[in-house]
Amino acid sequence: xxxxxxxxxxxxxxxxxxxxxxxxxxxxxxxxxxxxxxxxxxxxxxxxxxxxxxxxxxxxxxxxxxxxxxxxxxxxxxxxxxxxxxxxxxxxxxxxxxxxxxxxxxxxxxxxxxxxxxxxxxxxxxxxxxxxxxxxxxxxxxxxxxxxxxxxxxxxxxxxxxxxxxxxxxxxxxxxxxxxxxxxxxxxxxxxxxxxxxxxxxxxxxxxxxxxxxxxxxxxxxxxxxxxxxxxxxxxxxxxxxxxxxxxxxxxxxxxxxxxxxxxxxxxxxxxxxxxxxxxxxxxxxxxxxxxxxxxxxxxxxxxxxxxxxxxxxxxxxxxxxxxxxxxxxxxxxxxxxxxxxxxxxxxxxxxxxxxxxxxxxxxxxxxxxxxxxxxxxxxxxxxxxxxxxxxxxxxxxxxxxxxxxxxxxxxxxxxxxxxxxxxxxxxxxxxxxxxxxxxxxxxxxxxxxxxxxxxxxxxxxxxxxxxxxxxxxxxxxxxxxxxxxxxxxxxxxxxxxxxxxxxxxxxxxxxxxxxxxxxxxxxxxxxxxxxxxxxxxxxxxxxxxxxxxxxxxxxxx
Amino acid sequence: xxxxxxxxxxxxxxxxxxxxxxxxxxxxxxxxxxxxxxxxxxxxxxxxxxxxxxxxxxxxxxxxxxxxxxxxxxxxxxxxxxxxxxxxxxxxxxxxxx
Numbered sequence: 001x002x003x004x005x006x007x008x009x010x011x012x013x014x015x016x017x018x019x020x021x022x023x024x025x026x027x028x029x030x031x032x033x034x035x036x037x038x039x040x041x042x043x044x045x046x047x048x049x050x051x052x053x054x055x056x057x058x059x060x061x062x063x064x065x066x067x068x069x070x071x072x073x074x075x076x077x078x079x080x081x082x083x084x085x086x087x088x089x090x091x092x093x094x095x096x097x098x099x100x101x102x103x104x105x106x107x108x109x110x111x112x113x114x115x116x117x118x119x120x121x122x123x124x125x126x127x128x129x130x131x132x133x134x135x136x137x138x139x140x141x142x143x144x145x146x147x148x149x150x151x152x153x154x155x156x157x158x159x160x161x162x163x164x165x166x167x168x169x170x171x172x173x174x175x176x177x178x179x180x181x182x183x184x185x186x187x188x189x190x191x192x193x194x195x196x197x198x199x200x201x202x203x204x205x206x207x208x209x210x211x212x213x214x215x216x217x218x219x220x221x222x223x224x225x226x227x228x229x230x231x232x233x234x235x236x237x238x239x240x241x242x243x244x245x246x247x248x249x250x251x252x253x254x255x256x257x258x259x260x261x262x263x264x265x266x267x268x269x270x271x272x273x274x275x276x277x278x279x280x281x282x283x284x285x286x287x288x289x290x291x292x293x294x295x296x297x298x299x300x301x302x303x304x305x306x307x308x309x310x311x312x313x314x315x316x317x318x319x320x321x322x323x324x325x326x327x328x329x330x331x332x333x334x335x336x337x338x339x340x341x342x343x344x345x346x347x348x349x350x351x352x353x354x355x356x357x358x359x360x361x362x363x364x365x366x367x368x369x370x371x372x373x374x375x376x377x378x379x380x381x382x383x384x385x386x387x388x389x390x391x392x393x394x395x396x397x398x399x400x401x402x403x404x405x406x407x408x409x410x411x412x413x414x415x416x417x418x419x420x421x422x423x424x425x426x427x428x429x430x431x432x433x434x435x436x437x438x439x440x441x442x443x444x445x446x447x448x449x450x451x452x453x454x455x456x457x458x459x460x461x462x463x464x465x466x467x468x469x470x471x472x473x474x475x476x477x478x479x480x481x482x483x484x485x486x487x488x489x490x491x492x493x494x495x496x497x498x499x500x501x502x503x504x505x506x507x508x509x510x511x512x513x514x515x516x517x518x519x520x521x522x523x524x525x526x527x528x529x530x531x532x533x534x535x536x537x538x539x540x541x542x543x544x545x546x547x548x549x550x551x552x553x554x555x556x557x558x
Numbered sequence: 559x560x561x562x563x564x565x566x567x568x569x570x571x572x573x574x575x576x577x578x579x580x581x582x583x584x585x586x587x588x589x590x591x592x593x594x595x596x597x598x599x600x601x602x603x604x605x606x607x608x609x610x611x612x613x614x615x616x617x618x619x620x621x622x623x624x625x626x627x628x629x630x631x632x633x634x635x636x637x638x639x640x641x642x643x644x645x646x647x648x649x650x651x652x653x654x655x656x
Contacts, residue, residue: 460643461643518649
């Protein structure tokens with residue numbers, strides 16, 4: 001590789017890479033670096049002002065490398081420009097406190113969102129932009145090319161090939177953006193072995209492999225304990241199955257990670273079965289391996305699931321169901337966030353998720369006062385892909401005009417209970433996000449999903465078929481009609497709501513034939529994590545924090 | 559702990575009792591009993607103080623649809639308005655299903 005460098009003025013990045021690798025050569029044995037040498041090696045490798053992609057999404061984190069980076073000498077390494085999809089770990093921000101990093105481009109900042117907002121207010125950190133996942137990765141190929149990327153894998157072999165296993169997620173994309181533009185790829189691995197189960201990333205894309213002091217951090221973000229699903233969530237799940245999935249014939253879809261959608265997954269084998277919908281809806285999924293989908297899979301509802309990432313405890317289950325999940329020749333799950341996001345944009349008919357706040361026009365956001373959280377992948381899932389050119393029954397069903405060039409539309413469904421626990425209204429006049437955006441001097445308000453992309457709003461009061469509303473005034477009236485006792489809901493005029501119901505723009509549970517007396521936890525196919533384990537025949541191995549014999553025992557009384 | 563009382567005009571009386579929900583965290587129980595008066599009286603006992611206005615709005619909306627004379631007792635342990643409405647509607651479905 002290095003002999004291709006010519007001093008012709010066209011290979012500056014390649015020359016810089018060679019110089020960096022030469023500086024760390026004293027610590028290297030082939031492409032392997034000793035664990036204890038990482039801080040010195042990073043100090044030799046990096047240069048002030050570098051763009052550094054630090055791998056970390058909402059599931060896995062290259063935490064050995066981030067914990068090491070924070071230990072470099074800020075006198076030598078400073079003003080780094082970090083590219084992090086999810087700012088999840090305290091040291092991500094300590095890098096700014098120490099002056100090692102100066103600027104950040106990110107997609108999500110869940111656990112660190114309060115501290116991030118404070119750092120911006122204090123002028124300790126400059127935000128480039130808050131992206132969606134695919135946006136940030138796309139920019140790594142356009143105007144945010146990493147000089148160095150710090151990523152993680154499960155195993156490497158002696159040649160430097162990588163096995164990223166079920167949690168492959170973002171790693172191949174970050175590595176590709178770096179390796180093919182003469183950046184330096186540094187990988188922390190849980191172990192170095194003689195033979196890999198499979199090769200997820202070839203050795204020629206990788207420069208430095210370092211065994212981590214402990215396995216990389218991975219969070220069980222997609223596990224929802226059925227014990228916590230409420231009867232209201234069961235009611236809204238029934239409304240969704242009847243009033244949206246059945247009505248429009250939705251076969252390809254993505255679910256958010258909330259309890260509202262977990263309830264839908266757990267009602268398919270019971271309520272859905274009773275309605276005779278197996279095989280007619282919910283066949284092909286873009287979804288992480290949600291444990292709450294196990295009963296539907298085991299009951300023969302699900303043809304396929306393609307995953308963004310994996311989920312802690314689901315490795316053996318996904319391995320045992322290769323007809324459903326994407327698996328390698330070794331048998332283990334293969335996930336890929338960018339490809340799953342692409343599938344979620346162009347290949348599915350429906351996205352459904354929850355939000356914290358929705359305004360009277362249907363715009364929604366999870367950004368609330370004092371937090372700069374970002375939205376990860378939700379804005380991509382929750383929007384119409386206007387470049388789509390293949391038709392499907394559900395997609396065509398969204399057409400409301402008779403134009404000769406009319407086209408279909410993705411179903412974007414928001415589920416909102418009208419009030420949160422603690423009495424806060426979730427349907428409001430103005431989103432908190434607007435004030436937060438102004439305060440943080442963002443170029444636009446941090447809206448997660450725009451009202452003109454939302455096709456359906458589901459609350460415990462019923463469904464607003466927003467896509468059928470004619471004009472903004474009618475959209476507002478439809479939203480108010482299902483907004484319950486919120487201030488927006490109290491504005492709804494009974495006569496107008498009656499008219500909207502008659503025209504099929506609003507439907508109550510009665511209109512849809514959904515009986516509220518049926519909305520009880522006994523309708524869930526699994527009522528506890530232990531039930532999910534039983535459905536999986538012991539293949540699902542929940543992480544310790546979700547194992548609770550006492551709780552599931554108490555649940556049998558319900 | 560707070561007790562609230564509401565009175566609504568009503569027409570024909572309910573003829574049977576209903577009991578739905580439990581007084582568990584985030585939930586409530588609703589008891590409906592026949593009443594000899596031509597009105598509906600609602601007594602709310604709630605663990606959360608200061609939501610008088612929201613209770614009134616939730617109950618006003620429900621009793622604009624449910625116009626049977628009854629004695630109704632609500633024991634609330636921090637339920638959301640959505641849960642309150644669901645339990646009221648469930649109780650109403652029960653007294654109607656005869």
